[in-house]
Amino acid sequence: MTWATVPNDRFAFTRGTPVTYASSAHGRRTRCATCGSPLTFHTTTRPDDVDITVGTFDHPERCLPETHIWVSSRIAWLDMGADLPAHEEGSPA
């Protein structure tokens, strides 16, 4: 999945009210209340940021990739290109 990470104070839902649920001890996610699409991820390990699913943007092509994370769990046939930094797990601190 492709995520865009932005500061909390730079993000707001402009339509609808998502469903929020705890996805782990440190994570909270939202999904669309109508179709169930995953929308955001908040974690207490990065309390000032929110991750947003790029596939739900009106214009996802405007969001350019900067890095690959969690490469260790990618599906084997996926070619992500070799021109960006890649991290076996999450983003380095």
Ligand SMILES: [Zn+2]
């Ligand atoms: Zn929806």
